Amino acid sequence: MQYSYTPSLTSSKSVLFALLILLSSSIAFAQHGGLRGRVTSSDGEPAAYVSVMLVELNKATITSEEGAFMFRNVPAGDYTLQATCIGFNALEQTVRVFHGKTVMHDFSLVKKDQRIGEVVVTGKQTLNEKPLSVGKVPIKPMDLPQSVTVIGGEVLERQQTQVLSEVLQNVNGVYLSGTTGGTQEEISGRGFAFSSSNTFKNGSRYNNSVMPEMTSLERVEVMKGSNAILFGNVAAGGVLNLVTKKPRFENGGEVSMRVGSYDYYKPSLDVYGAINNSEKVAYRLNTTYLNSGSFRDGVTAERFYINPSLLVKAGDKTDILLEGDYLKDSRTPDYGVGAINYQIAQVPRNTFLGVSFAENNVEQKSAMATITHRLNQHWEIRSTNSFQNYEANQISTTRPTGFIKAKDGSYNGDLVRGLQRTATNEKYYLTQLDITGKFRTGFMEHTLLVGGDADRYDTRTPAFISIAAYDTINIYNADKYEQRSNIPSFGRRTYDTKTLTNRFGVYVQDLISLSEKWKVLAGMRYSAIDVEGEGNTVVKGTDTRTTSSSYDYAFSPRAGIVFQPTSNMSLFASYANSFTPNTGTDIYNNPLDPSIIDQYEVGMKNELFNGLLSANLTLYQIKNSAFPQIALFTADGTSNTNTNIRELAGEITSKGVEVDLMSKSINGLSFIGGYSYNDTRYTKSNIYYENDRLRYNPAHTANASVYYTFQNARLSGLNLGLSSFYAGERLAGRNTRLTVANDVYRLIALPDYVLFDAHVGYSIQRLSLRLKMTNLLDKFTYNGHDDNSINPIAPRQFMATIAYKL
Template identity: 70%
Template sequence: MSPNYTSPISPKAFFVTILFFLCSLSLIAQNNALRGRVTSADGEPAAYVSVLLKEANKSAITNEEGAFTFKNIPAGTYTLIATCIGYEAQEKLVNVNAGQTTIQDFLVNKTSTQLQEVTVTGRQSINEKPVAIGKIAINPLDLPQSTTIIGAEVLEKQQVQTLGEVLQQVNGVYQMGNTGGTQEEIAGRGFAFGSSNTFKNGSRFNNGIMPEMSSLERVEVLKGSNAILFGNVAAGGVLNLVTKKPKFEHGGEISMRAGSYDYYKPTVDVYGSINNSDQFAYRLNTTYLNAGSFRDQVKAERFYINPSVLFKASAKTEILLEGDYMHDTRTPDYGVGAINYAITNLPRSTYLGVSFAKNEVEQRSAMATITHRLNDNFEIRSTNSFQNYNVALLTTSRPTNFVIDAEGRSNGDLKRGLQRSASDEKYYLTQLDFIGKLTTGSVKHTLLVGGDADKYDTEAPVFNAIAAYDVINIYNLNADNQRKDIPDFTTKPYNTKTVSNRFGLYAQDLISVSEKLKVLAGLRYSAIDTEGESTVTDPSTKKEVLGTSNSNDYAFSPRAGVVFQPTQNMSLFVSYANSFTPNTGTDVNLKPLDPSITDQYEVGLKNELLNGLLSANLTAYQIKNSNFAQRALFLADGVTANTNNNIKELAGEVTSQGIELDLMSKPIQGWSLIGGYSYNDTRYTKSNTYAKNERLRYNPSHTANASVFYAFQKAELSGLNLGATAFYVGDRLAGRNRTDANPTYKLIALPNYMMFDAHVGYAYQRVSLRLKMTNLLNKLSYNAHDDNSINPIAPRQFVTTIAYKL
């Protein structure tokens, strides 16, 4: 891809395309249909309301969005009745015209006799809704593992724009960095989440770019070790982005979001049956983003589309086809830099890069999921997916090369270099799961047996960096004194190529010994074969030649847990699992290094309080990598000091310990709550390289969050809701951990901070308006990567969204 990228579609062409598509859908839907939405007095969707079409003797139940649909109705006048326990029945006359779809909405009010402490709701709590990323629907109270789901209602109310904003509601999983302003680096329980830990609809997802949030139905987090399900994933947990799925009732939403710094984002989401079929349903999400930034010269542009089709091939077989395409271009930004491991004192808006810097990503994926029910107790699910991730980067090097005088001081002169890179990654996955329930005597079993195979094929040209491009003074930036030309980059003689093939077999059984005692046990076998080609320097000729590498890793990953439920609303659990991480480099005998094994122990308490209106979960854990790879001190003879960082030994140990408290409520008299707290301590507990008991970087010791929303119950304020959120991040470290080889390295203490956001929303029939003000107190802190990419968090900003339900 050329760095001189232009948008693949203009805003005008985008809207023309969408309008044409919507007109086409309306023609498809016109076949004597009646549909509508039922909302409560607080403006929220009323799920599970009974809707009766009296004269036609037809009935329907509203879904979680409050929508209902009647198809193939003869033209005429009908009586439409909506009823729900605790609410006044609503009755309306509607006229259904030939060849048209009639829309009729309802607003239901509480009856005067309703008990004040009772709220009718169809929403599930975090202890009632299984996570899809778990591959099998296990009730969270039966699962010896901590889980969190952030659903569509929260995503909509809080107008989330980035994944980092979502994770402010998830304790123990957090944004640990911000690489060049183009990627949110995620971590959990002290361990980084790479692409191996990030999933979209159950398939690994390259998180090298910020994911699109407008298409998401929910975000799932399965904390702790998940190696039995996915092989080599980091110990802290996995993250799954679940996109919105096709529906057979017609509906959707058109919205426009605008905010500070020229932020504009129109979005369209439409769904329904194809030609009123009971077999084919579709959904299409698409959005366009054009935004500036509080950072000078930094901007972003994105086009995204997510089509999907559901085909009910028979009463027992469903086929779901999903596509995903994103073209994202934005300015890479490595922040304000640090001089001698001290963050520079620059205005939050100061940009130190070049005007032509650009990071351009094109990401495509296709996925097919086939589910076949053998009978009421057994089903087979096949998942196949393909993803292509293509990135091109042209920017300055990170701001590290400051001019330092003999006394270690700097006047702010920065020698800027240029870097260019590109990569093309193809990822293939096939997965087959057998899921079943059976009984042996008095013991019940919930089985998962499956296998998966995937392949990463990555190729990247290697460009020679330009070390000396120009010199700027960060305290006295003058655009006229900065170079603006784009020099030619030379490439090395060989591209970097890596092919990684992975294969796994796994089996798991949830054994219900009794209603109160359950045991979860399972085992996975994984095999990974990695072959690589890259440019290396021949030590004898000093010429660059093609170097090759090959490694084969094998591992067994067990899992075991016990759950005790003294009551139906409480469960206590204890579990053990391990995971593995393949290592690069060789041992002192120049043989491929074995993988590192990480053991994890977890104990927890899950509670459903106030008759299920409030979920309160407490978890404690210890994660220990007792054969952490680090540079070997000596070569094979045990005498010669080793200076090669690729020659390693499994002699280190990293230990992570922590606790997490998760709180989430259902709506209670208009009030809803999400909150919690996490504590984590991750250290090098044994090392020949790092100081013993030194903390690992980026991981906050403490995080806490609270979100409170109130929807007004009185008729005169119906549809109005207010909210406030608070998010606290404790002390963190950036910089570099000191080693014997690099005694001048230092750690940088990042300031802790508390952010407050305010929310206002109003809904009237099908129109809604939401306003949000973020970082009300304008707090300043930083996300960091190493000692050089120090990115300020955003200042006080506003965002507003106006939406229309179709």
């Protein structure tokens, strides 16, 4: 097996240039008579779901979320174009269509003077009106006994989001918990880390060891709490689903250029339409290229991404959606400023402690096919099959732990740098079948989901010999030692580590409407996981082959009740459990049982002021009563020193409260905000002190974003925004161990912080300009992901995006 990588992305630029040519040709192939355009409101915002009609032909369509519409195969002549939408004055205009051409016709609608008191409202789906595709069955959030959030494309565009953590600043209870060497973001929710098993793209698991590309996303879906019934062994805090942009039959798209501080350059292209004016086949193509520096000296990033998709209407009842993406990401690994004796090293924010040749290279490819067949208006079958290949190769310094201690116990900043090389190749396969339907039994209405899934991970990890002492530097004085720059040869272990994981699950879930006010959600999943591993251990230079095998199964129930005293209020309570497979063996050398995690959730969802404001409150408790820890004694009663021998003696309890707020646009003003409190502790332990907090989880987070779009004609198209995010005190370092005398492990308190970002946008017809200033107050604090990996957050930065709608 070859673990090689070419970091240069010069060829990617050629591909992007070819795609620009494709853009030109895609506009040119509309050779039949047609009419297309974009509808906006008087404030320059896209007017979605507007009914547009060619009166003489009695031909109508509905605008997309971007306000786009299109008519194909229109005979040459003059027509009356009529547009109607609730909340807007009807509009009629005369248009002329020419033979062999597609006519472009944009127009704006004027809002009616519809008022509630003195308030003019622009209608869009609220927080409690957006069903989640990751839920597998379309259930309105008001009917769901669970906290959910959807962050749509409008917010992503306004905030010019670059990384996932920026999106999640709008979601309470889900947060950035670490940055893992600057090459990925570690996300957690309600006190539990989201691994790749908790991160999905279009409903299929996604390896989150690389930062996902945000320009391709249509929305981000978050289902908090237990989701084991839908996905098996997912972490207790919730799941994320990244939904990419889908093909459309109206021709359109966008070309943009984004620039920012520290040599940040990012051109992007998004083009979609019907192939050859077909009403059966549509396509979409997203692609982008990034080249960027960093506020950290010597740290750079370069990536190329492309996301093609194809929608085929194979019949009146069958849709076939084919999606793929390719990501090539190269960036400098950066393990931060380090901690000396569990105290953060006080060096300038830009100080980089790594070597000049460090690089982390990732190549990720995926393909997905979704077939949806509607049996009738009530029943549907959906089949999903996907494949993902993830390959990573890194050369970097080890975490900055080798600080030299003087005889008097002091430290002068001398650091012995070690080197490491790592590589991973992972192949992931998924097949899934869901049947959904609605029916009645007597007075009860049912929304049924029955399904099954099977997936497989094939992971290969070669073993390399690390270099414990490569050179010595001083973190306070770069000139004290001459730094080495040659790339050494890393020895290779004899064997690769191989892990083959097979998972299988079947599930059934039913939402039962007992009346207009009472609903019950109940279901059950059976999951089985088989893990086969091969590896090697090294003793005195000799490789010894080892194998391991485990098989786990679990039943994951879910039950919830919803009471809706009014159409605008929903009260709910639910119970669910999830499970986590464990590695290692018990004291009798048997595979360790999985941990079962119980979750309780109660809450209230409100649509206040006739739906102008969504206001939700959720309280939860999550308890893992069988958390694995190192066994204190072996089967014969002697003290245990083997970390692979474990017992389910620990208990972790997470509890908290979340408040979510989201408004519609009121006189051009809209708001997103909320607050969360989380307390995650070891409530039982044979290793750590009881009631010790777990690392990386802020006790308090809060967010607030306000946007205003000017309503008068002179400032039409101008909008302003201010967003803020607060993260409370967190802990890094390591929890002190009871079982080790004079334990040196300590926790590091990371200070709380507030970030403010400012946004300005201006649109005129198809052209738009967006400006963004992040960290307005230039706040200086850190994120931590290991005892000595402490990364400073970015300083104040500027970003601008110019875009043209096609």
